[in-house]
Amino acid sequence: MAYDWTQPPRGQAVALVSVYDIENNAVRQLAAGLRAAGRRVLEVYFKDWRNNRFEEPIDAELKALTRVLAEQGAGLVAISLRASAYEGVARQLAAYIRAHTGLPVVVGGWHATVRPESVIAFADAIVRGEADETFPVFVQRFFSHDPELARSPGTWVRHGADVEQNAPAARPAVLDRLPWRDYTHADKWVIDRHTVRRGDPMAGDPLHQVLCSLGCIQECSFCHNSFDDGSPGARLRFRSVSSVLDELAARRIANASIRRVRFDDEIFGIDRRWLREFAERYPKEVGLPFDFLTEPTVVSEEYATLLASAGAEWVHMGIQSTEEVNRDKLSRRANRETTLAAVERLTRHGIRIRYLTMVDIPGVTDEQKRALFEFFQSLPRPWDLYLFSLTHFPGSQMVEGLLRDGVLDPSEVEGAAHKTFSQYRVELSWPRDDADTWWIAMYVMQASGLVPRSLLSALVRAGVGRTATRPIVLAAHAATLAKTARVAARMARNGELTPTLVRRWWNPLAMVTM
Numbered sequence: 107m108a109y110d111w112t113q114p115p116r117g118q119a120v121a122l123v124s125v126y127d128i129e130n131n132a133v134r135q136l137a138a139g140l141r142a143a144g145r146r147v148l149e150v151y152f153k154d155w156r157n158n159r160f161e162e163p164i165d166a167e168l169k170a171l172t173r174v175l176a177e178q179g180a181g182l183v184a185i186s187l188r189a190s191a192y193e194g195v196a197r198q199l200a201a202y203i204r205a206h207t208g209l210p211v212v213v214g215g216w217h218a219t220v221r222p223e224s225v226i227a228f229a230d231a232i233v234r235g236e237a238d239e240t241f242p243v244f245v246q247r248f249f250s251h252d253p254e255l256a257r258s259p260g261t262w263v264r265h266g267a268d269v270e271q272n273a274p275a276a277r278p279a280v281l282d283r284l285p286w287r288d289y290t291h292a293d294k295w296v297i298d299r300h301t302v303r304r305g306d307p308m309a310g311d312p313l314h315q316v317l318c319s320l321g322c323i324q325e326c327s328f329c330h331n332s333f334d335d336g337s338p339g340a341r342l343r344f345r346s347v348s349s350v351l352d353e354l355a356a357r358r359i360a361n362a363s364i365r366r367v368r369f370d371d372e373i374f375g376i377d378r379r380w381l382r383e384f385a386e387r388y389p390k391e392v393g394l395p396f397d398f399l400t401e402p403t404v405v406s407e408e409y410a411t412l413l414a415s416a417g418a419e420w421v422h423m424g425i426q427s428t429e430e431v432n433r434d435k436l437s438r439r440a441n442r443e444t445t446l447a448a449v450e451r452l453t454r455h456g457i458r459i460r461y462l463t464m465v466d467i468p469g470v471t472d473e474q475k476r477a478l479f480e481f482f483q484s485l486p487r488p489w490d491l492y493l494f495s496l497t498h499f500p501g502s503q504m505v506e507g508l509l510r511d512g513v514l515d516p517s518e519v520e521g522a523a524h525k526t527f528s529q530y531r532v533e534l535s536w537p538r539d540d541a542d543t544w545w546i547a548m549y550v551m552q553a554s555g556l557v558p559r560s561l562l563s564a565l566v567r568a569g570v571g572r573t574a575t576r577p578i579v580l581a582a583h584a585a586t587l588a589k590t591a592r593v594a595a596r597m598a599r600n601g602e603l604t605p606t607l608v609r610r611w612w613n614p615l616a617m618v619t620m
């Protein structure tokens with residue numbers, strides 16, 4: 107039954123529920139803004155994710171959630187649904203919360219933006235697009251009993267059998283005006299298995315992740331950036347360097363355990379003037395080693411020089427596949443020459459590269475898989491390989507095109523499907539055909555740095571183990587295990603190995619490749 111918005115709120119707090127995501131930036135940022143406006147906010151981190159393993163919510167967790175809502179005086183519940191695969195969990199939570207508390211449930215986040223019809227079917231309202239400026243308006247109208255609630259910008263609101271569909275609101279234009287994420291407030295709960303802990307789960311984390319910009323200059327067909335939600339305003343926006351550095355300085359004071367910063371921008375430092383100022387100030391004002399994400403087409407000599415001088419240690423560089431596959435199947439621009447030039451520059455400046463690469467792309471030929479192997483053979487060692495399995499995320503150009511052409515069934519798209527529960531980062535134990543498993547095992551041994559290149563070339567030339575892959579897979583497992591041990595030892599030495607990381611990633615029966 108639809109929520110009756112004309113009744114007065116049952117409590118005065120708004121609860122923000124993060125689903126399987128204890129790092130959720132959006133929840134912390136929204137909480138900070140709402141608290142600054144005088145609203146009591148309950149942050150609930152409902153379960154954490156475990157790589158390639160999914161645990162259904164258990165009764166104890168659902169009861170703990172509704173107990174927190176009731177005891178803390180929640181009047182409105184908002185679920186942050188970023189990953190499409192958790193749509194079913196959000197539906198279950200919404201139904202449970204409504205049945206046991208009678209509170210209205212709003213759903214926001216990426217999945218509500220790309221699949222609003224699907225989400226409004228189980229929510230009382232949804233917030234589409236970036237919610238930093240729209241959700242506070244909805245909250246204010248809800249608690250002040252404003253008759254304009256159903257016309258809140260950027261929302262869809264269910265009343266009776268109808269849904270009021272409001273137009274997308276403009277994206278926040280000035281990111282510096284958005285509040286910094288709140289890590290310190292006491293009104294935070296983590297509910298996971300049979301435990302309920304009070305406090306922010308990331309408050310003492312040695313890795314601090316931060317965004318300096320939103321949006322991307324590319325529109326790779328498989329990526330969420332190829333989806334336009336119709337919100338007016340520029341998609342690519344930057345914070346000022348001062349805003350970023352001031353926030354980092356404040357976090358260092360609040361959390362003495364921070365050892366490393368990760369800039370999670372889609373492509374870090376694409377504005378050259380911004381990057382020059384950052385490179386000048388970051389070493390003096392923050393000075394922590396940092397990682398960043400990039401893409402080969404932006405890696406000029408100046409870019410690599412500035413990042414090295416600022417203290418960059420690791421770069422996550424998306425290469426995805428070979429030039430031909432990138433161009434024909436993924437709408438990516440970087441060719442082989444550009445990519446190798448980026449590799450040479452970053453390596454010469456001492457920045458170690460983690461290559462983000464995608465496999466399980468339908469229609470990729472054996473020759474193209476061999477070309478990827480040859481590309482990896484040409485890379486200077488050491489390097490790391492973050493292998494991802496192509497996943498059909500709703501809204502991406504690739505998926506919407508395949509759906510239109512009838513090549514893909516809606517049941518194969520995340521939300522209805524849950525591939526990310528079992529195969530996001532690649533594991534060799536996942537069922538795929540022998541040829542693919544064999545190539546992946548070869549890539550993994552290349553990245554391990556333990557097997558001589560000449561031996562790998564000989565194995566590939568002779569096709570050793572192609573039809574009976576077990577020995578090659580076992581060798582790749584051994585290489586992965588050795589590399590995992592090395593990485594874990596280094597992180598432990600640096601104070602960066604946390605129980606959260608171990609819980610998420612350690613699974614000796616299904617080692618994630620690296």
Ligand code: SF4
Nearest residue numbers: 322324326329331372
């Ligand atoms: S460069 Fe990366 S973030 Fe940007 S559209 Fe491509 S895959 Fe997405």
